[in-house]
Amino acid sequence: MQVLVSSLIIVFVAGFGKSVVFLFGGLLSLETRRSLTLYFHRIYIQPKLFYRIITMHDEEIDNPDQRITQDIDKVAEAMRKMIEELLISPLLVAFYTWQCYKMAGYVGPLIIYSFFIVSSVVSRFLINPIVDAIFYKESAEGYFRFLHVRFRQFTESITFSRGETEAKTAADNSLESLLSSQLNVIYKELPLNFMQKTVSYFGSIMSYVIVAVPIFLGKYDGLPPSEISAVISKISFVSMYLTFQFSQIIKCGAEFSDLAGYTSRLGQLMEALDMLSTEMENIAIDYPHEESLSMDSSIRFENVTFSTPGGELIVSGFSHRFEPGVDTVIVGPNGSGKTSILRVMGGLWPVSKGQVILPHQFRKDIIFLPQAPYMTYGTLREQLVYPHKDMACSVTDADILRLLKLVRLEHLVDTVGDFDQVYTLDWTKMLSPGEQQKLAFARLFYARPMFAVLDEATCSMDSTSEKEMFRQCRLLNITCITVCHQASLERFHQQRIALDGQGGWSCSEISLAQHRRFGSSSSIGVGGLAGAPEFEADLEADNVEIDTLGGTVQDSE
Numbered sequence: 001m002q003v004l005v006s007s008l009i010i011v012f013v014a015g016f017g018k019s020v021v022f023l024f025g026g027l028l029s030l031e032t033r034r035s036l037t038l039y040f041h042r043i044y045i046q047p048k049l050f051y052r053i054i055t056m057h058d059e060e061i062d063n064p065d066q067r068i069t070q071d072i073d074k075v076a077e078a079m080r081k082m083i084e085e086l087l088i089s090p091l092l093v094a095f096y097t098w099q100c101y102k103m104a105g106y107v108g109p110l111i112i113y114s115f116f117i118v119s120s121v122v123s124r125f126l127i128n129p130i131v132d133a134i135f136y137k138e139s140a141e142g143y144f145r146f147l148h149v150r151f152r153q154f155t156e157s158i159t160f161s162r163g164e165t166e167a168k169t170a171a172d173n174s175l176e177s178l179l180s181s182q183l184n185v186i187y188k189e190l191p192l193n194f195m196q197k198t199v200s201y202f203g204s205i206m207s208y209v210i211v212a213v214p215i216f217l218g219k220y221d222g223l224p225p226s227e228i229s230a231v232i233s234k235i236s237f238v239s240m241y242l243t244f245q246f247s248q249i250i251k252c253g254a255e256f257s258d259l260a261g262y263t264s265r266l267g268q269l270m271e272a273l274d275m276l277s278t279e280m281e282n283i284a285i286d287y288p289h290e291e292s293l294s295m296d297s298s299i300r301f302e303n304v305t306f307s308t309p310g311g312e313l314i315v316s317g318f319s320h321r322f323e324p325g326v327d328t329v330i331v332g333p334n335g336s337g338k339t340s341i342l343r344v345m346g347g348l349w350p351v352s353k354g355q356v357i358l359p360h361q362f363r364k365d366i367i368f369l370p371q372a373p374y375m376t377y378g379t380l381r382e383q384l385v386y387p388h389k390d391m392a393c394s395v396t397d398a399d400i401l402r403l404l405k406l407v408r409l410e411h412l413v414d415t416v417g418d419f420d421q422v423y424t425l426d427w428t429k430m431l432s433p434g435e436q437q438k439l440a441f442a443r444l445f446y447a448r449p450m451f452a453v454l455d456e457a458t459c460s461m462d463s464t465s466e467k468e469m470f471r472q473c474r475l476l477n478i479t480c481i482t483v484c485h486q487a488s489l490e491r492f493h494q495q496r497i498a499l500d501g502q503g504g505w506s507c508s509e510i511s512l513a514q515h516r517r518f519g520s521s522s523s524i525g526v527g528g529l530a531g532a533p534e535f536e537a538d539l540e541a542d543n544v545e546i547d548t549l550g551g552t553v554q555d556s557e
């Protein structure tokens with residue numbers, strides 16, 4: 001009865017102990033994932049660096065997003081398994097070492113410890129190739145996932161162009177490459193698995209050696225044969241259990257190789273981010289110094305030369321002063337560097353010569369609108385104040401309605417129902433490209449910067465809406481710097497910068513004839529509203545009143 005009770009107590013205590021260790025491992029894994037991910041978010045998603053690592057280093061640093069979203073999780077999971085094992089094993093090793101020493105003398109533990117040391121050294125050499133194989137497997141995993149994400153992103157284009165077969169072939173090929181790297185991991189793990197299994201089987205053989213030593217040395221000579229058999233069975237149990245515990249520790253080697261594979265991918269990303277951030281500190285435009293900020297409100301390019309990240313010259317010796325009130329259009333053939341000028345202006349690309357001087361409050365004064373604006377997840381209110389989510393509560397419902405009206409998106413009110421309803425669907429699926437561009441203009445009209453840098457930001461809009469957007473910019477005193485291909489847009493501007501695609505550029509005023517050609521009938525003026533009388537006429541007709549405070553715009557109808 002006593003044995004039964006003590007056995008039950010031991011079973012409960014062991015069960016409780018193991019579940020506590022399991023809980024601890026789980027919590028530790030969560031905490032590891034949280035702190036590592038937050039650390040990477042901090043060093044990865046930061047101004048300019050984020051863009052640079054994705055656009056310029058994707059050859060060396062594949063799929064940084066997968067490293068952060070999946071590899072960190074795998075690191076945390078591998079650590080959990082190792083820790084669960086390593087928390088219990090040392091205690092059991094200590095306990096059975098003591099038992100083994102008591103029964104078999106120092107020879108028993110000595111044999112087992114020597115065996116363990118030799119096995120650890122061998123497994124150390126077997127782990128190295130697994131680490132590399134895991135690294136490449138994770139890389140292939142990243143590409144496979146990336147391919148599927150791209151399919152999702154471009155479903156419509158793929159379907160329209162009947163590209164399903166090509167997509168399937170690409171997906172199959174990527175899967176094959178992933179599976180072959182997985183197979184490589186399996187092959188590389190084979191010697192380690194073989195060694196681990198051998199170590200555990202050797203335990204039983206060793207136990208007979210350990211039993212034999214004290215018996216042949218005469219330690220149990222005085223005992224009757226019945227007690228000797230009990231001693232033999234006890235020593236073999238203790239030594240076998242001790243060997244088993246060591247084999248568990250060696251088994252952690254497999255976890256360790258996984259851990260090392262994932263960690264090396266994270267380490268590589270960390271090194272690249274570190275290198276880039278040092279590189280960026282040396283580029284003035286990224287963190288404008290006092291001398292590259294002008295006291296007036298203009299944006300100045302002074303003898304600026306810049307190239308692609310691959311080193312091909314794009315524009316040479318570009319000097320221009322973008323003045324508030326002078327709308328400028330940038331034109332040129334495909335690939336001539338129109339968007340690149342904006343990249344340089346935004347500090348995304350460095351200059352190799354010259355300097356860019358920005359207005360003092362450049363973050364507030366300049367807003368960039370790309371062709372495909374980023375649609376954030378969340379409420380309509382948050383969409384409109386993006387990227388300043390914290391300001392969402394300061395936009396009233398009336399403001400939202402007015403902004404939507406300005407960009408002709410009133411119907412969105414019916415679609416979303418409530419301005420504060422979190423929209424879990426992808427906004428890019430809900431809105432057409434033209435509507436997304438209009439929403440971006442609503443953000444612009446809410447923020448009302450001095451300059452709006454528009455990179456084909458109206459290319460998906462109908463011509464009436466397009467004209468309306470430029471008219472509203474004029475009404476709100478937002479100066480447009482526009483990259484476009486449509487000659488019809490030139491009438492909304494007073495200056496034209498033309499790139500020739502060979503590094504050369506020229507600047508000219510948009511002629512009266514040009515304005516007439518597109519239906520305007522005025523002289524060109526620089527430095528104010530005088531350059532666009534067509535707008536002024538519209539303005540008078542619409543009797544629009546602008547509230548200059550708090551980012552709100554009112555119609556006084």
Ligand SMILES: Nc1ncnc2c1ncn2[C@@H]1O[C@H](COP(=O)(O)OP(=O)(O)OP(=O)(O)O)[C@@H](O)[C@H]1O
Nearest residue numbers: 055308309310314333334335336337338339340341
């Ligand atoms: N991340 C990059 N790495 C290397 N080269 C790039 C990169 N981005 C752009 N380029 C190259 O820089 C050149 C200028 O590109 P940019 O996007 O400025 O052209 P663009 O005049 O705006 O063209 P488009 O009219 O087609 O929009 C192109 O030859 C392009 O291939």
